[in-house]
Amino acid sequence: MNLFSFPISRTNYAIDLISARMHDFKIMETIVISGTPRSGSTWLMEILESLPDYKSVFEPFHPNWYPEFRKLGIHYDPYIPTPEDYPKLREYLGRVFTGKAYGMFPYKHYLAPGRVLKRLTANKLLVKFVRANTMLPWVANTFDLRAVYFIIRHPCATIASQLVTGYFSRITKEQFLDEVRKVSELAGSEWLMDKLSGISSQIELLAAIWAFENYIPLASERPYPWYTVIYERLITDPEEELDSIFGYINEDVPEGARKRLRTPSKVTRKTYGKTYIGTPKQLIKWREKLTERQIDAILEVVSWFGMDFYGNEPEPDYDALKNWRPPF
Template sequence: MALGVNSVRKSLSLMLRTVSNWHRPSGLPNVFVFTTPRSGSTWLMELIQSQPGFKCCSEPLDLRVEGVSENLGLDSWEDLYQDESWPQVKAYFEGLCSGRIKFLNQSPFIPFYRPYTKRLVAKVLHGGEAQIERLSQSCGARVVFLLRHPIAVSLSRVETPRLEAFLRSDYRKNFSQEEQDFAWDIIRSGSDLQKGVLDWCLQNAVPLRNLEREWIVISYEELVLAPEPILSRLTTGLDLESPSRLYNGLSRPSETVRKSDQLTADVLNAPMEESKKWWLVGKWREKVDEDSERKAMRILEYFKIDLYRFGDILPHSPLWVGQELKAPPRSES
């Protein structure tokens, strides 16, 4: 009986979302936010969605989201990462941006719901990493590429569903045979933390090796600690119409705060003092000893990613829009 009720609720929700929005592109650019899960992407998407005329599209390539696999015509992560799937992914994104594909429309009961919209901001956490520029060109979109410290991300994640698919699909062609062998060794015998950091590397190494000049590349850490330069860059780079709404949104926690532990949720729901900001970006160190940190960060070194380094909670240049900050060293206690 409960399953039947849940099925009816899902069907009614889908029906409501399908008819609750009228989307007519205005010619202003759409926005694609590419990042890893648990990197502050929902907060960033909600900041952008605060702008007039935007609707959001969350996780359009996550095959676990109801309706994604059916609309894409792809059944597995390996299928998603095959070269031959590109035409389907392209047509699917074009349908989302035009308003033709409606199943990911927002519910009318969430913040910033708008019945009439003209621009789309998509949060892409799974898939498309090797096709970012082609997707943006096909859909008239500007790209925001968001990074967060790989250990912080890995500790916050529950699962890494694409880890082996990265290496079993055509996506593996982005890596040398030595890199692939190294990755399989970690999958077979590494710790959960090392596997999480490996997943971060496999997802982000490809975009980082193919960065486009027009992309807006930012970090979660700078967005928390010193957001003004990032907000200014977003305003000009994305043709945003109401900068004041961006700044007003800084003090509002994202909808995904419910996924955080209670202490983090309490911090996010309270006025944000400077000390709390530093705690947010460095709290992962409370759960990882120095030896585990060193072993995890060696994985980044193997993939020649030096934006984050052992011994530092903050990213390094050029991953700063404003002035690069320096964090205090790890406490000996």
Template sequence: MAAVLTRAERLARSVSVWDPHRDTAHAFLLSGSGRSGTTWLMEAYARAGRLRPIFEPFRPDLDARFSDLRPGRYVPVDALTLPSQEAVEDVLTGRYRHPWADQEASLNPLHRYRGRLIKEIRFPMWAGWVAAHHPDVRIVHVIRHPLATLSSQSVLGWSPERMDYMMAQPELVDGLLGDLPLRELAVADDDTALVTRWAIENVTAARTYGGERTALVSYDVALEDRSELAAGAERFGIAPAALTDLEKPSKMTHAKSSNAHAGKDPRAWMKRISAEQHASAARVLEAVGLAEAFPGDGTVDRAALQRWWDACGRP
């Protein structure tokens, strides 16, 4: 069993991480909603591309410098400044160190990182600002079937408490997403609210940094066809052939979740979804234009998903 590090040892380990680059041109963003497979992709891409993995750094509960970036905070792409901008810039340029964020980084002095891969489930709400102000930053966005995400979140006991905060932002609800019936969906049952939160995050991402600006990866498709990871690898400057050990589940895979990476049924979550949850998701998907991409049988129409992403991303 691996030794448990003390707080001082974890901090010393984080400070020791060697990141030789100090510009945003070496920043790679991996974005997606919570429980969408982003950790698995971070591990795969970081390993193959010699990228420093930075794991969900923007947590106000762990670092007060990000207190203005509360989870669910939306930032328009044309905002003059980004909340907690100085701290965010430190992450983008490799200056940031934190035991939590650096938990997967290598301390091998001979392992020279080519750049840094910042994985964050909070990116969908404000990474469009980063994309607009730092066009040299490369982005990959991951989308997982909303019912699979709901199943995983339910296993872990997630609640939609963030919805009230998200819905209280006029620039988001009446501005960017003003054409969607979000208020009607948000006041429904918890399952519908969780799927609505998934929709808000992914539609916001698509409308603020979608289209050709970003490589899109379907996590569900990638579980069955590893070639789905190629577009993301190429966006990050990685040869797809370098992706290895893809059968290994991420460290965030929950014991109660299906271990699809080890060859089990990637749609085992369907057995845990009720008829009511199917109906809730169908209403949300129809409202945001994703019904074709995510049919009721748990599969993903990859072409339809890409068409939606590209259409949202057009000016």
């Protein structure tokens, strides 16, 4: 933490507090975005934030930024079965979705004058998570939200970005296995559990976490109570995908969304730059960052979950992803 982190964090907290006292945020107007770390969720958040009345709530499951969440004692990214109830978590998320949870994040770009003005004047919320995929079905079925967006990205691209930026999961192998065992259909596969128990490298663990965090939403009952954004399609067919994303909530595409589509997210531009954003090179950057052995290991682990719609190609098999069903 540098010298300026604390005052920046306190100022961001104060802005959220003032905003909550100025507006009556309603759950039925709140939009949620969920994805794994480095899946493009921040980029999607910034695109949707072009809606004039919306401001973002950034990572309310981050224990260092949200003291109220830290007090719940919920560890990283737990699996939450859809039919069950979790009163403390439900109460906390109710506060998040109505603007009553205040973040102490140390990002000074949130203090730019235009950003502060929107944070104070916007009367609707856009809440972004990278720690909610394994509870996304529960969240979507528990709260009467305006919309939920789930974003998925190639596991090799996601993990390459995690390794480069350091935004990867801190969950241990033992914690991960404990969560998998809570999912009866996965725990019931002795073959899968043996494979997962034999994981011996960081790359394999990151691949298994990616697979699990995306398996839970994709294995949910259809029709899904969310819109699935495929990161690669947002790159290769941006205009049509923007129409679909905003059409899901019956909104026209704001002009600002098209501009943000060509701009890397705040958490990406310092590491990767922006020269390849919005070009085909963006989809193959992971081939420069990972070795062949790492790529093979990632794809093999993901295949254990039957998620073979991603392979060596930069884009998924879109039909296979659309029609995918859990193998267990």
